[in-house]
Structure formats: structure tokens, C-alpha cells
Amino acid sequence: MFAARQVFGAAQRRAFSVSAKQSSKVTVLGAAGGIGQPLSLLLKLNPRVSELSLYDIRGGPGVAADISHINTKSTVKGYDPTPSGLKEALTGADIVLIPAGVPRKPGMTRDDLFNTNASIVRDLAKAAAESSPDACILIISNPVNSTVPITAEVFKSMGVYNPKKLFGVTTLDVVRASRFISQLKGTDPANENITVVGGHSGATIVPLLSQSGYELKGNELDEYVRRVQFGGDEVVQAKGGAGSATLSMAMAGARFAESLLKAAQGQTGVIEPTFVDSPLYKESHGVTYFASNVELGPNGVEKIHPVGKITDYEQNLLDVCLGDLKKNIEKGEAFAKQNMK
Ligand SMILES: NC(=O)c1ccc[n+]([C@@H]2O[C@H](COP(=O)([O-])OP(=O)(O)OC[C@H]3O[C@@H](n4cnc5c(N)ncnc54)[C@H](O)[C@@H]3O)[C@@H](O)[C@H]2O)c1
Numbered sequence: 034m035f036a037a038r039q040v041f042g043a044a045q046r047r048a049f050s051v052s053a054k055q056s057s058k059v060t061v062l063g064a065a066g067g068i069g070q071p072l073s074l075l076l077k078l079n080p081r082v083s084e085l086s087l088y089d090i091r092g093g094p095g096v097a098a099d100i101s102h103i104n105t106k107s108t109v110k111g112y113d114p115t116p117s118g119l120k121e122a123l124t125g126a127d128i129v130l131i132p133a134g135v136p137r138k139p140g141m142t143r144d145d146l147f148n149t150n151a152s153i154v155r156d157l158a159k160a161a162a163e164s165s166p167d168a169c170i171l172i173i174s175n176p177v178n179s180t181v182p183i184t185a186e187v188f189k190s191m192g193v194y195n196p197k198k199l200f201g202v203t204t205l206d207v208v209r210a211s212r213f214i215s216q217l218k219g220t221d222p223a224n225e226n227i228t229v230v231g232g233h234s235g236a237t238i239v240p241l242l243s244q245s246g247y248e249l250k251g252n253e254l255d256e257y258v259r260r261v262q263f264g265g266d267e268v269v270q271a272k273g274g275a276g277s278a279t280l281s282m283a284m285a286g287a288r289f290a291e292s293l294l295k296a297a298q299g300q301t302g303v304i305e306p307t308f309v310d311s312p313l314y315k316e317s318h319g320v321t322y323f324a325s326n327v328e329l330g331p332n333g334v335e336k337i338h339p340v341g342k343i344t345d346y347e348q349n350l351l352d353v354c355l356g357d358l359k360k361n362i363e364k365g366e367a368f369a370k371q372n373m374k
């Protein structure tokens with residue numbers, strides 16, 4: 034690969050550096066957790082990251098010391114769990130990933146995490162709104178359908194909300210949908226990219242298999258859809274009380290961050306499904322956030338793609354999704370409004 038210096042003249046280099054930011058500070062809040070550690074590792078391996086900033090209420094500096102020995106160029110710093118540590122971790126960040134919060138145990142829904150995680154996300158969102166108001170904020174903490182609206186309400190209350198820069202990370206649903214179809218069809222999962230829309234829990238997860246030209250029927254289709262919708266439960270059960278998906282989630286979070294960095298660094302046509310402030314079902318159903326394919330650009334959301342042509346079966350799934358999603362979103366918004374500190 035040629036360096037910009039070799040390929041561009043001075044004027045072009047200046048234009049390039051204005052439109053495409055090449056250095057990137059990425060902050061992980063919850064960096065010492067089950068997701069946080071492998072996610073931080075993958076970010077350290079990403080040459081698009083120049084500064085990695087790791088914060089947790091326990092163990093951030095230890096994880097940072099460990100990861101900092103890896104021989105890639107980026108600098109790594111861990112921060113103490115103090116208000117000033119959090120502020121420093123966030124200041125100047127381009128991307129903030131938030132996997133802080135508790136995971137499920139068998140028998141729990143994601144919504145059962147609401148009581149604990151809502152206030153964790155609210156407090157971290159407040160810190161981000163104060164110290165990194167221009168960063169892209171990537172919410173991993175569950176229930177995503179509610180924690181994203183909570184974050185939006187915090188940013189709105191502080192007058193710094195930018196709907197183009199707030200993302201619920203739903204990439205794991207696409208990763209699963211792609212992996213599971215490849216197992217049924219004997220294809221290479223790396224070449225599969227099944228569109229998944231809606232939200233991130235149970236019936237709000239809607240895989241649109243027909244858009245990839247696949248036609249499963251009857252029980253096989255029902256079982257496929259159910260596996261994508263409840264793939265998280267499969268992992269929660271298998272871990273038997275020790276948490277939920279961490280390694281596959283780290284991969285999915287790192288993939289989403291990589292896509293944002295590519296777009297920020299000038300690549301066009303970068304598309305990822307993600308849960309964002311979306312016009313698609315706002316007027317018709319009062320659903321203010323929705324996951325669909327989103328084109329990413331240097332300022333975050335560039336273009337929200339509509340759901341497109343779907344089958345009657347998929348439309349039925351979508352109808353159920355929209356009803357559940359509305360309740361999850363309203364629950365998050367109500368919490369934020371009643372519990373703004
Ligand atoms: N979006 C998704 O697809 C997806 C996938 C998997 C898990 N999750 C969610 O991600 C969250 C984290 O899962 P995990 O397995 O990593 O849990 P974990 O318990 O292993 O790690 C969570 C980390 O967050 C830290 N933390 C708690 N409160 C904090 C605060 N106020 N500030 C900073 N750090 C704080 C903890 O110390 C811990 O290290 C859960 O809510 C889980 O449900 C989401």
C-alpha cells in the first residue's frame with residue numbers, strides 16, 4: 034500500500050486530511066469485562082486505531098498494561114475509576130464503545146437487566162455528553178432497545194444530541210444470521226451477509242432471509258428465525274450462569290467500530306445494520322429507533338436504508354417487532370426523563 038505522501042501532492046494531502054481523519058482515539062467503557070477485554074484486544078490489533086483508552090469501575094489499568102505490550106503502533110492507557118479518570122478516558126474520543134453493565138443469567142430476559150443497566154448507561158452517557166459530545170457512541174449494554182433511547186435522552190437534556198452519532202450495536206444478530214444460514218446451506222459464512230432489522234431482543238430481531246435469495250420453508254424457516262432471535266439465549270444457557278456472549282460480541286463490536294473508522298477515514302459505501310434514531314416507522318407506528326442497514330460516513334449516519342421488499346412471513350415478524358420495540362423504547366425514555374440526575 035502507498036502512503037498518502039507518495040500518492041498525493043501537498044494540496045491534495047491537505048484536502049485528504051481535512052475530509053478523512055486518519056488518527057482515532059477509541060474509548061471502551063467496561064473494558065475489563067467479558068466483552069470489554071477481547072474487544073479491547075481486537076481494537077489494539079486494528080491499525081486504524083491510534084489511541085486506545087480503557088475504563089472500568091475495576092481493572093481498567095491492568096487490562097491496559099497487558100494489552101499495551103502488544104507490538105502494534107497504537108498507544109493504550111487505562112484509567113482509574115474516578116470521575117477525573119472517566120473524564121480523561123473520554124476527552125478527545127472519536128468512538129466510545131459501552132459494554133458496561135451486567136449480563137443475563139439463564140431464565141432472564143434482556144429486559145430483566147433494565148433495573149441495573151439503565152442507571153449505569155445513564156451515568157456513562159452523561160459523562161460522554163460532557164467530555165466527548167462529538168464522539169460516535171456505540172451502545173452494547175442491554176437491553177439495547179432501551180439503553181439507546183436512554184443515552185439519547187441524556188444527550189438531549191444536555192443539549193448535545195446528534196442522532197447521526199448514536200448507535201445500538203446489533204451486529205451480532207447479523208453475524209449469527211449469516212453463520213446459521215451457512216450451516217444449513219453448506220456455504221462459507223464469511224460470504225453471507227443476512228440483513229437483520231428491528232431491535233436487539235427476541236421477537237424484535239427480524240432476519241430478512243428472502244433478501245439474500247434464500248427460501249426456507251415451514252419448520253425449517255421457523256427454526257432458523259427462532260435461532261437468530263434467541264441465539265443469545267443459546268449462549269446464556271451454555272454458560273450456565275457465567276454470563277452471556279462475550280467473544281462473538283467482541284468480534285461483532287470490533288467489526289462495527291472498524292466500519293465506522295473506515296467511513297471516518299474516507300472509505301465510501303460502508304454499510305452496517307445498526308439501531309439508530311430512524312424515520313422508517315416514526316410516523317406510521319410511533320417507533321423512534323429502528324435497526325436497518327445504515328450507510329456510514331465521516332459524520333456517522335450517512336443514509337438510513339429502508340427495509341425494502343419482504344415476504345408476508347417477514348411482514349408478520351416485523352409487525353410483532355414494532356409493537357414490542359415501541360414499548361422497549363418508551364420504557365427507556367420514561368426512565369431517563371424520570372431519573373435524570
Ligand atoms: N449488544 C449485544 O449484542 C450484546 C451482546 C452480548 C452482551 N451484551 C451486553 O453487554 C453487557 C456486558 O456484558 P459482559 O458479558 O461484558 O458483562 P461483564 O459483567 O463480564 O462485564 C461488564 C463490565 O462492566 C463494568 N462496569 C459496570 N458498571 C460500570 C460503570 N459504571 N462504568 C464502567 N464499567 C462498569 C464491570 O466492572 C465489568 O467489567 C451486558 O449488559 C450484556 O447483556 C450485549
Ligand SMILES: O=C(O)C[C@H](O)C(=O)O
Pocket residue numbers: 136137143175205264265266268269277278
Ligand atoms: O443474550 C444476551 O443477553 C446477550 C446478547 O444480547 C446476545 O445477543 O448474545
